[in-house]
Amino acid sequence: TQRPRNFPPGPFALPVLGNLLNLNLENPLKDFERLRRTYGNVYTLFIGRNPTVVISGLKVMKEAMVTKGVEFAGRPQDLFINAITMNKGVILADYGLNWKEHRRFALMTLRNFGMGRTSMEDRIHGEIQYLIKTLEGNVGKTMSPKRMFHNAASNIICQVLFGTRYEYDDDFMKEILQLFCENAKFINGPWSMLYDSFPFIRNLPLPFNKGLRNTERIQTLLGGLVAEHKKTRVPGEPRDFVDCYLDEMDKRVDESFFCDEELTMIAQDLYVAGTDTTSNTLLSGFLHLTNNPHIQERFQREIDQVLEGKAQATFEDRHKMPYVQAVIHEIQRMSNTVPLSVFHCSTKNTELMGYSLPKGTTIIQNLTSVLNEEGQWKFPHEFNPENFLNDKGEFFKPEAFMPFSAGPRMCLGEGLARMELFLILVTLLRKFKFIWPEDAGEPDFTPAFGITLTPRPYRMKVELRSTD
Numbered sequence: 001t002q003r004p005r006n007f008p009p010g011p012f013a014l015p016v017l018g019n020l021l022n023l024n025l026e027n028p029l030k031d032f033e034r035l036r037r038t039y040g041n042v043y044t045l046f047i048g049r050n051p052t053v054v055i056s057g058l059k060v061m062k063e064a065m066v067t068k069g070v071e072f073a074g075r076p077q078d079l080f081i082n083a084i085t086m087n088k089g090v091i092l093a094d095y096g097l098n099w100k101e102h103r104r105f106a107l108m109t110l111r112n113f114g115m116g117r118t119s120m121e122d123r124i125h126g127e128i129q130y131l132i133k134t135l136e137g138n139v140g141k142t143m144s145p146k147r148m149f150h151n152a153a154s155n156i157i158c159q160v161l162f163g164t165r166y167e168y169d170d171d172f173m174k175e176i177l178q179l180f181c182e183n184a185k186f187i188n189g190p191w192s193m194l195y196d197s198f199p200f201i202r203n204l205p206l207p208f209n210k211g212l213r214n215t216e217r218i219q220t221l222l223g224g225l226v227a228e229h230k231k232t233r234v235p236g237e238p239r240d241f242v243d244c245y246l247d248e249m250d251k252r253v254d255e256s257f258f259c260d261e262e263l264t265m266i267a268q269d270l271y272v273a274g275t276d277t278t279s280n281t282l283l284s285g286f287l288h289l290t291n292n293p294h295i296q297e298r299f300q301r302e303i304d305q306v307l308e309g310k311a312q313a314t315f316e317d318r319h320k321m322p323y324v325q326a327v328i329h330e331i332q333r334m335s336n337t338v339p340l341s342v343f344h345c346s347t348k349n350t351e352l353m354g355y356s357l358p359k360g361t362t363i364i365q366n367l368t369s370v371l372n373e374e375g376q377w378k379f380p381h382e383f384n385p386e387n388f389l390n391d392k393g394e395f396f397k398p399e400a401f402m403p404f405s406a407g408p409r410m411c412l413g414e415g416l417a418r419m420e421l422f423l424i425l426v427t428l429l430r431k432f433k434f435i436w437p438e439d440a441g442e443p444d445f446t447p448a449f450g451i452t453l454t455p456r457p458y459r460m461k462v463e464l465r466s467t468d
């Protein structure tokens with residue numbers, strides 16, 4: 001536990017254990033906030049022997065992620081999560097050409113889907129029809145929305161990646177979800193932190209080995225999908241992301257960045273990054289909307305006015321809906337879906353707020369600390385769309401709105417996620433009213449901790465809105 005020269009301050013670290021005992025490994029968010037109050041917006045924690053710098057607040061976040069974006073655009077490479085993704089894909093790839101080329105390709109491909117024969121909006125509206133069917137079957141009753149939203153987010157990304165949607169009880173989907181779910185438990189649980197802290201336990205027959213076997217199985221299953229695509233594709237006429245990638249491989253015969261193993265891993269990355277994030281944000285949104293009926297009603301009034309006479313909403317309509325935009329942004333702010341972002345790593349010796357950080361320092365971005373930072377928000381600690389409305393009732397986005405992070409590593413699914421949130425919320429709230437059941441007691445707004453925060457299970461009552 002050697003502290004490099006001019007390193008940020010932090011609590012005393014024990015030999016071997018470092019600061020592990022300073023953290024509640026089941027949910028360290030409160031500890032991070034407590035330590036920020038003591039040591040400031042840049043402080044050090046030893047995760048085992050590794051010095052890790054936790055950064056908080058808008059000012060520091062901007063200096064690191066935007067002003068010095070490239071210097072902080074690496075990813076640590078020696079963690080459990082790297083082992084479990086076989087050091088491939090885009091989310092955890094270190095800063096370098098392979099990451100850059102894959103990121104650029106993924107961004108471009110996601111954007112181009114808007115221009116294809118079936119646009120991204122059509123794909124999302126297609127999936128919304130299944131949500132409506134499920135809700136219609138529950139009119140007058142109470143239901144738990146968790147499975148429905150997870151299924152919708154999963155299917156939208158599957159449509160983009162593989163050109164198909166799956167019923168929830170489909171055997172392929174069931175097996176893959178089971179494997180992802182187990183791995184998420186390993187990654188979010190204490191085993192992952194122990195693996196990262198104590199390299200000598202890595203070869204022992206401990207539970208995390210199952211996670212590595214699960215990944216191999218996921219890769220085999222996705223490999224099967226790719227093989228099917230190879231049989232049925234028409235080069236130059238891509239049906240989905242996998243076809244686009246295969247076209248790209250044809251173009252790049254002379255280099256090794258684009259290959260089958262990278263394809264199955266980037267598909268896995270996009271699936272994982274695009275499912276729980278979006279569905280947990282929706283879950284949190286309905287939790288807030290059912291508990292704030294006056295906000296739900298004003299949201300609906302604006303939708304009714306703007307969409308009057310139109311069959312369905314388009315993403316463009318958001319520009320005419322300042323209140324709707326404010327509510328959706330407020331949902332994202334309060335749901336704080338990816339509270340610690342994805343760990344970054346310095347790509348060279350650098351400085352932050354006057355401290356010196358050597359190349360290879362792990363950086364934890366405390367996004368929570370920005371999304372509820374005092375001084376940045378009118379109402380930092382309550383659900384209130386006024387946070388995104390100016391005096392004239394127009395929508396505005398404060399700089400501290402960073403649920404997707406910022407800089408060169410910023411979420412590459414932002415466009416898709418925002419389109420999903422808008423079209424799903426607007427279409428469902430136009431048709432239905434959602435009510436917190438009388439016998440449900442006080443809502444619990446404290447989510448379960450993980451890479452993504454998951455709202456506690458709850459039930460909501462569904463009613464059709466009157467059509468007069």
Ligand code: HEM
Pocket residue numbers: 090091092103269270271273274275277278281337338341342343403404405406408409410411412413414416417
């Ligand atoms: C509400 C939904 C979402 C939220 C809040 C969210 C948030 C984030 C955050 C905080 C990061 C880390 C950025 C960083 O390291 O600085 C990230 C990365 C990423 N997200 Fe999202 N995300 C969402 C939806 C999606 C969707 C739908 C996709 C897929 C289409 C996606 C794909 C990715 C990828 C690939 C990365 C890694 C980028 C890189 O390392 O270069 N995300 N996301």
